[in-house]
Amino acid sequence: MDFRTCVNIQKEWDIVGARQFGRDFSKKLGFGIVDQARIATAISELARNIYLYAGSGKICFDEVENVGSRGICIVAIDTGPGIKDISQVMEDGFSTSGGLGAGLPGVKRLMDEFDITSKTGEGTEIRVVKWVR
Amino acid sequence: MAKNLKEILVDNSNDLVHMWLEEVAEKQKEVTNSAISQDLFENTNREFVNIIFGSVEKESLTSDLDSFTERVINLGWPLSYLTDGLQLFKRVAIEFLIEHEELDVSVPKVLRHVDELVNPIINQLVNEYSGSWENTVSLQRVALQELSAPLIPVMDNITVMPLIGTIDTERAKFIMENLLDGVIKHHAEVVLIDITGVPVVDTMVAHHIIQAAEAVRLIGSTCILVGIRPEIAQTIVNLGIDLSKFPTKSSLRKGFTTALEMTNQMIVQTNSEEQTIEELIDSLDRSEQS
Ligand SMILES: Nc1ncnc2c1ncn2[C@@H]1O[C@H](COP(=O)(O)OP(=O)(O)OP(=O)(O)O)[C@@H](O)[C@H]1O
Ligand SMILES: [Mg+2]
Numbered sequence: 001m002d003f004r005t006c007v008n009i010q011k012e013w014d015i016v017g018a019r020q021f022g023r024d025f026s027k028k029l030g031f032g033i034v035d036q037a038r039i040a041t042a043i044s045e046l047a048r049n050i051y052l053y054a055g056s057g058k059i060c061f062d063e064v065e066n067v068g069s070r071g072i073c074i075v076a077i078d079t080g081p082g083i084k085d086i087s088q089v090m091e092d093g094f095s096t097s098g099g100l101g102a103g104l105p106g107v108k109r110l111m112d113e114f115d116i117t118s119k120t121g122e123g124t125e126i127r128v129v130k131w132v133r
Numbered sequence: 134m135a136k137n138l139k140e141i142l143v144d145n146s147n148d149l150v151h152m153w154l155e156e157v158a159e160k161q162k163e164v165t166n167s168a169i170s171q172d173l174f175e176n177t178n179r180e181f182v183n184i185i186f187g188s189v190e191k192e193s194l195t196s197d198l199d200s201f202t203e204r205v206i207n208l209g210w211p212l213s214y215l216t217d218g219l220q221l222f223k224r225v226a227i228e229f230l231i232e233h234e235e236l237d238v239s240v241p242k243v244l245r246h247v248d249e250l251v252n253p254i255i256n257q258l259v260n261e262y263s264g265s266w267e268n269t270v271s272l273q274r275v276a277l278q279e280l281s282a283p284l285i286p287v288m289d290n291i292t293v294m295p296l297i298g299t300i301d302t303e304r305a306k307f308i309m310e311n312l313l314d315g316v317i318k319h320h321a322e323v324v325l326i327d328i329t330g331v332p333v334v335d336t337m338v339a340h341h342i343i344q345a346a347e348a349v350r351l352i353g354s355t356c357i358l359v360g361i362r363p364e365i366a367q368t369i370v371n372l373g374i375d376l377s378k379f380p381t382k383s384s385l386r387k388g389f390t391t392a393l394e395m396t397n398q399m400i401v402q403t404n405s406e407e408q409t410i411e412e413l414i415d416s417l418d419r420s421e422q423s
Contacts, residue, residue: 012301019333037333037364038371044335045372092373100343102336106372 006060007047009078017063018059025061026072030132031096038110039072039130045103046076046126052097054080054124064129071112071131079123138246141233142226150182152225157218163186177205177358178218185222189250194257202261215258218313223251282308284315290396292321293385295360297330303340316354323392324349327385329360339374346379355395357381 005025009019022043026036043059050057057078064073083089090108095101104126110112113129142149157178184197205215230236230243238246281304285293292315296308316324326342328334332341346356358381361369366383369376392417393399 016299016301034364034367037368040333040352041335041368041372044333044337048335048337100336100340100374102339102372102374106336106374109371110368 004060004062006058008056008058009047009050010056012051015044015051018047022059022061022072022074026130029063029070029072031072031130032133035130039074041108042110042128042130043074045107046074046128049076049103050076050080054078057123066131069131071129073127073129073130076110076126077123078106078125082120082122082124083116083118084120086118087133090116138159138230138234138236138238138243139189139250139390140252141235143186143229145229145233146186146301149225149229150179150186151220153182154178156221156225159215160221177208181215181218182222184214185219185251185254188254189205192250194253198254198257199261202258203265205400206262212259212262215262216255218254219251219258223247226251275342278289278307282311286315286319286321287389288398289399290320290322291325292316292319292323292390293325293327293389295327295330295385299333300331300338300341302344305338309341309345309348312356313348313352316352321354323355323357325357325359325385325388325392327360327388328358328365329362329385331365334365334369336372336374339372339376343374343376343378350379354384357388357391359383359385 005021007021008014009018019040023036023040026039031039048057050059053055055078057076057080060077062073062075064071088094089104091099091101092105104116105126107126111128111130113127115127116124117126118124154175161174180201182200184195187195188198202215226247227243230238230247231240236243281298282294282296285295287293294308294312294315300308312324314327315321325343328342329340342358346358351355356377356379358376361381361383363383380388380391382391
């Protein structure tokens with residue numbers, strides 16, 4: 001797939017850069033205030049997971065279209081340790097870092113579409129989409 | 134060797150200075166900044182090359198070099214001004230020496246010798262320059278940290294912590310420490326954390342707020358989270374974060390009313406016959422018109 005822009009995640013402040021970009025991008029696509037906040041928060045979760053668990057990776061942004069509606073597609077890609085049991089990390093409250101464990105299940109609820117592929121030792125790719133209402 | 138390489142350079146300093154100034158002027162044409170006057174450029178260049186020569190001649194780093202660097206930094210000129218200038222000086226010196234007829238030294242030796250003369254100056258400048266930047270950055274960090282978790286003791290027993298801007302892990306820890314210190318220092322029974330100015334409340338921020346509120350509870354006080362904007366309320370709900378363990382209010386005003394109730398306090402208007410502030414402003418308006 002041909003992504004328009006990617007923001008590299010290496011240090012903690014890159015998370016802020018990624019969500020700022022996502023907020024501006026979603027504003028341009030016509031999302032309202034609440035959805036902008038949802039999108040920015042989802043990016044924050046995905047980017048922080050990359051920073052915490054994979055060390056580095058990137059967040060890519062693209063505009064998507066589907067019979068008359070427009071949306072934002074965000075893909076978080078890393079080549080970190082990967083996730084062994086995906087259904088486990090999608091449970092509310094599961095965390096290996098003493099966090100709330102609300103990040104991934106939260107992102108799923110914040111966005112309209114959510115796909116995760118991961119292979120241990122190879123990395124994780126999470127693709128989410130939100131449609132403009 | 135008839136003459137030492139350094140002596141040749143020093144003896145011909147007039148020519149070299151001239152060549153260097155021409156090269157530098159040529160280079161600066163490409164990046165000319167109209168905000169900087171030509172005079173300032175020329176004077177600085179002249180001073181720069183004299184300082185380079187001073188250091189080369191004495192084969193030691195002079196204090197002139199330090200004060201010169203400091204001035205360039207204060208002018209806000211880029212590090213590349215200094216490094217480019219020195220690279221050009223190396224080139225000019227090498228070309229001059231190789232073409233010099235009195236010279237019976239091999240080219241690699243010339244290169245090495247010029248490197249030995251000029252590189253210490255480059256290192257010194259870069260160190261000075263980056264040191265000054267690090268200093269600026271660390272001062273700004275201190276300034277930011279002072280701003281990052283302010284505590285305002287509004288009344289006896291009631292303290293407010295207004296948070297503005299992005300919260301990273303470092304700031305989150307600082308907020309927690311400051312909150313606990315402040316609650317003890319001001320004997321606060323209730324502390325209001327105002328997040329009106331926090332752009333994103335993600336799980337990390339929420340987690341730290343929950344922990345801070347829990348810690349405040351453990352030392353016998355109560356934390357009220359205020360300034361939860363509607364869109365933030367919705368994302369918190371979507372994330373599935375449970376904030377029900379401590380009171381939350383949409384605005385600082387409502388939180389403050391709750392805080393007054395909790396501390397058995399009330400704000401009363403002392404004398405209803407006296408004008409209220411609004412009436413006062415109204416009367417001022419009227420007197421201005423008349
Ligand atoms: N990109 C990733 N690579 C490897 N493991 C991951 C990645 N993202 C998440 N995980 C694993 O999934 C678990 C759950 O992630 P989730 O974001 O839901 O919660 P958390 O990060 O632990 O806490 P928080 O509520 O602060 O987000 C993590 O603890 C981690 O073990
Ligand atoms: Mg997470």
